[in-house]
Amino acid sequence: MSPLDKSIPNLGADGEGSVQVHDTSRITGAKVFSVYGKGGIGKSTTSSNLSAAFSKLGKRVLQIGCDPKHDSTFTLTGSLVPTVIDILKEVDFHAEELRPEDFVFEGFNGVKCVEAGGPPAGTGCGGYVVGQTVKLLKQHHMLEDTDVVIFDVLGDVVCGGFAAPLQHADRALIVTANDFDSIYAMNRIIAAVQAKSANYKVRLAGCVANRSRETDEVDRYCKTVGFNRIAHMPDLDAIRRSRLKKKTLFEMPEDEDIVQVQKEYIRLAETLWNGTEPLAPAPLPDRDIFELLGFD
Numbered sequence: 001m002s003p004l005d006k007s008i009p010n011l012g013a014d015g016e017g018s019v020q021v022h023d024t025s026r027i028t029g030a031k032v033f034s035v036y037g038k039g040g041i042g043k044s045t046t047s048s049n050l051s052a053a054f055s056k057l058g059k060r061v062l063q064i065g066c067d068p069k070h071d072s073t074f075t076l077t078g079s080l081v082p083t084v085i086d087i088l089k090e091v092d093f094h095a096e097e098l099r100p101e102d103f104v105f106e107g108f109n110g111v112k113c114v115e116a117g118g119p120p121a122g123t124g125c126g127g128y129v130v131g132q133t134v135k136l137l138k139q140h141h142m143l144e145d146t147d148v149v150i151f152d153v154l155g156d157v158v159c160g161g162f163a164a165p166l167q168h169a170d171r172a173l174i175v176t177a178n179d180f181d182s183i184y185a186m187n188r189i190i191a192a193v194q195a196k197s198a199n200y201k202v203r204l205a206g207c208v209a210n211r212s213r214e215t216d217e218v219d220r221y222c223k224t225v226g227f228n229r230i231a232h233m234p235d236l237d238a239i240r241r242s243r244l245k246k247k248t249l250f251e252m253p254e255d256e257d258i259v260q261v262q263k264e265y266i267r268l269a270e271t272l273w274n275g276t277e278p279l280a281p282a283p284l285p286d287r288d289i290f291e292l293l294g295f296d
Helices: 043-056 084-090 126-139 160-167 180-196 216-225 237-244 256-274 286-294
Strands: 031-037 061-066 112-115 148-153 171-176 203-210 229-233
Touching: 031 043, 031 180, 031 256, 043 061, 043 148, 043 203, 043 237, 043 256, 061 126, 084 126, 126 160, 160 180, 171 180, 180 203, 180 216, 180 286, 203 216, 216 229, 216 286, 229 256, 237 256
Parallel strands: 031 148, 031 171, 061 112, 061 148, 171 203, 203 229
Antiparallel strands: none
């Protein structure tokens, strides 16, 4: 049995018939946020700029990327840092041989950056990787001096492994755009978080409309299901360029647009830090979403 297969699924704890990877070592002491959304919607850009904003508020921040392509913290560190799973492989999964500096890297304004990575395609489970990452951080006391933890989670399929961050999170944040596909994905994520909230403390914080000039479709959906849009990041080329330059928006040359987006990220960080009401929206059946958004 390979080390990636040692995590045994627990059947039924999150609903009859579900297969989940359970990690009992919850994160305590810090405020924990998990960022979800449709693939390619800008979760990593949102997570990194949110981490930077929290750091600007004087918070001690740790960002954990949960994508095998390990580019979540790219704009914070200016490079693709090694993943936890790659470092563990190098020591034949003898975690006791690792030091914090082997897998925790300092990024912009002191943000601590970790890339969990993922198992090879078709093998293992992302939940194992998340669990091992949290375990390592606890063993090395890396969470004791942390105010905010942000999990940046792969894609929009919130199943077993990649639902693992929800076991640690206080709030889940969904990144969307003002279009049908993104909102459809958000609807699925809402349903998944609601299912997890039956057994864990995680609750929905709201959504961020990203790369969108307008927010009318997002707002219409939110009004229908009882959800909140808590930020709006416009479709600016400067945001795209910041990623190409391996920088957060807080490091880009300031013009009027950049300053406005920086302020929006600061406002979002303040909103999350001060606490959001736990939302319990009612996700729509597929047919109802099509009727709401899919036709003129």
